[in-house]
Amino acid sequence: MSAIAILLILVIAMAASAALLALLARILPPDFLAAGINSRSNHTQPARQIGGLAVMPAALAAMALSLVWVTEPGPIMAAMAGTALLLAVGYADDRWHLSVGPRLLCQVAAAILFVVMLGPEARIFPGVLPLVVERAIAAFVLVWFINLTNFMDGLDLMVVAGIGVPHAVLAILGMLSLIDTTTAAIAAALAGAVIGFAPRNRPPAGTFLGDSGSLGAGYLTGIVVILLACANPLAALLPFLFFLADSTSVLLLRLARRENVLQAHSAHAYQLARRSGRSVYWVTSRVALLSLCLGALAAIALARGNPIVNLIAVAAGLGATALLIVVMRGATRERQARTGVK
Numbered sequence: 001m002s003a004i005a006i007l008l009i010l011v012i013a014m015a016a017s018a019a020l021l022a023l024l025a026r027i028l029p030p031d032f033l034a035a036g037i038n039s040r041s042n043h044t045q046p047a048r049q050i051g052g053l054a055v056m057p058a059a060l061a062a063m064a065l066s067l068v069w070v071t072e073p074g075p076i077m078a079a080m081a082g083t084a085l086l087l088a089v090g091y092a093d094d095r096w097h098l099s100v101g102p103r104l105l106c107q108v109a110a111a112i113l114f115v116v117m118l119g120p121e122a123r124i125f126p127g128v129l130p131l132v133v134e135r136a137i138a139a140f141v142l143v144w145f146i147n148l149t150n151f152m153d154g155l156d157l158m159v160v161a162g163i164g165v166p167h168a169v170l171a172i173l174g175m176l177s178l179i180d181t182t183t184a185a186i187a188a189a190l191a192g193a194v195i196g197f198a199p200r201n202r203p204p205a206g207t208f209l210g211d212s213g214s215l216g217a218g219y220l221t222g223i224v225v226i227l228l229a230c231a232n233p234l235a236a237l238l239p240f241l242f243f244l245a246d247s248t249s250v251l252l253l254r255l256a257r258r259e260n261v262l263q264a265h266s267a268h269a270y271q272l273a274r275r276s277g278r279s280v281y282w283v284t285s286r287v288a289l290l291s292l293c294l295g296a297l298a299a300i301a302l303a304r305g306n307p308i309v310n311l312i313a314v315a316a317g318l319g320a321t322a323l324l325i326v327v328m329r330g331a332t333r334e335r336q337a338r339t340g341v342k
Contacts, residue, residue, distance in 0.1 A: 001069040003175035006188045010171050013062035013192030021054035021200055021207070033094050033210060047206055049094050052213020055193045056087045059220065062189035075182050078117035079223050082110030083216040086146065090211035104143075107215070111142035114223055124229045142222040145240075148247035149218030155270055156205040156280045157198065161288035163217055164194030166239035169295030170224065178302045183227040190220045203280040228298075234310040235301035238294045238317045242287055245321045246270065273328035283328070290324050293317075 025048075033049040063080050067073050089106040092098055115135045124134055153159050168191040174184020194217070200207040209217065221240055228236035237244070246269050254267065266275070273283050297313040304310075 001066070001174070001181035001185065005066075005069045006171055006174045006181075006184050009062045009066050009185055010168070010188040010192035010195075012065060013058050013189045014196040015192075016061055017055050017058035017193040017196030018199070019196075020058060021051065021197060024050050024054055025200070025207070035208060035210075047208050049208050049210025049212070051197050051201065051207045051209040052087065052090060052094075052211070052216065055197045055209060055213045056083060056216040058196060059189045059193040059216070060084065060087075062192060063186060066185035066189065070181050070185060072119070072182065074117045074119070075114070075122075075223075075227070076185060078114045079186060079220060082113050082219055085110050085113075086215040086219050087212055090213065090215040094210045094212055107143050107146050107219075108139070110146075110219055111139040111222075114142060115139050115226075118226075122227075122230050124226075124233055138226050141226060142219060145222030145225065146215050146218040148243055149221060150211060150214040151247050151250075152243050152268065152270070153209055153214040153217075154266070154268070155274060155283065156203040157201055157284040158270060158287065159209060159214065159217060160194055160198045160201060161284040162240070162243045162291060163221060164191055164198065165288050165291040166295055167191035167221070167224070168195065169292065169299075170228075170239060173295075173299055173302065176299075178299060179228065180231065183224055186220055186227075187224050190217060190224075232302055232305065232310065234314050235298045237314060238298040238301065239291070241294050241317050241321045242290055242324065245318075246325055249325065269325040269328035278328075286324055286327075290320060293320055 028048075028050060030048075035047050035049050060080055060083060063076055063083075067076060070076060085106055089098070089103060093103060115138045118135070118138075120131065123131070124138075129137075149159070149163065152162060167187040170179060170187035171184055171191050173179050174181065174187065179187075197207075197209070197213075201209075221243075225236050225240065228239075250265075250267050250269075254265070259265075266272075270283050270287065274280065294317050297317050301310045301313040
């Protein structure tokens with residue numbers, strides 16, 4: 001796949017997402033999929049959860065176009081089928097609030113669908129783990145990415161900064177032939193679709209992705225991570241490290257406190273920073289800048305392919321991510337110190 005083809009996939013996804021969202025905003029009733037405001041909300045006005053109804057069809061259309069150029073269509077077709085399933089489930093959840101069981105069952109089904117379609121040559125730890133164990137781990141990773149993206153989609157432009165920017169970087173790496181064409185095609189399709197959504201998600205946002213978009217975005221992100229891991233397991237950790245670290249650290253903290261992890265909360269670092277008085281742009285600009293740095297580190301690791309370089313890149317990425325999370329969490333303590341409120 002040429003660099004022009006990857007760029008075309010990105011541009012078509014961006015244009016389709018923006019156009020479809022404009023159409024939906026015009027023809028759908030103002031209260032359609034409107035999200036209410038509660039004590040955990042990070043927005044101050046009602047927002048419509050219709051972004052996913054444009055972003056995911058746009059990404060699907062762009063991935064369908066990519067089949068013209070890829071030599072192995074199986075993984076992309078499986079990704080498209082799983083994304084379509086999660087789009088339907090997410091829409092149903094936004095509309096009728098499904099229980100946890102059906103949602104999780106569909107997520108597992110989408111994950112299994114993709115890992116089954118991976119060829120036996122797609123291995124992350126060959127000679128270390130049996131294929132069936134590796135595939136089970138891959139399915140778990142997919143389900144976790146589906147959910148962590150949903151957890152992190154709680155602030156204007158957050159998905160753009162933490163998902164759209166890294167995928168755009170990966171699309172560029174595909175143009176430079178640093179990653180395979182399948183990975184580049186999926187990354188370009190999702191990057192373009194999310195970028196097309198960005199203007200309507202800027203603060204004060206009137207439109208969010210909703211589950212119809214965040215579930216599929218997390219699924220495609222997890223797929224990209226797995227495909228990257230087949231080439232370089234350490235580099236695969238880097239592009240989406242902020243989302244992974246913030247969501248996983250909060251889960252572990254809540255487990256340590258014996259809290260109900262299935263109960264909704266607003267304990268993520270980016271949420272605490274926003275509630276401490278930091279602006280949306282303060283939070284998301286730092287996440288976007290970190291995403292660019294993590295993408296650059298991934299590019300170095302992929303280009304060099306040296307174990308020592310990989311370890312240095314991951315260590316640098318972990319350090320930068322940890323620093324930002326500490327700064328965001330520290331913003332709450334700074335506010336408490338200034339106001340005397342705990």
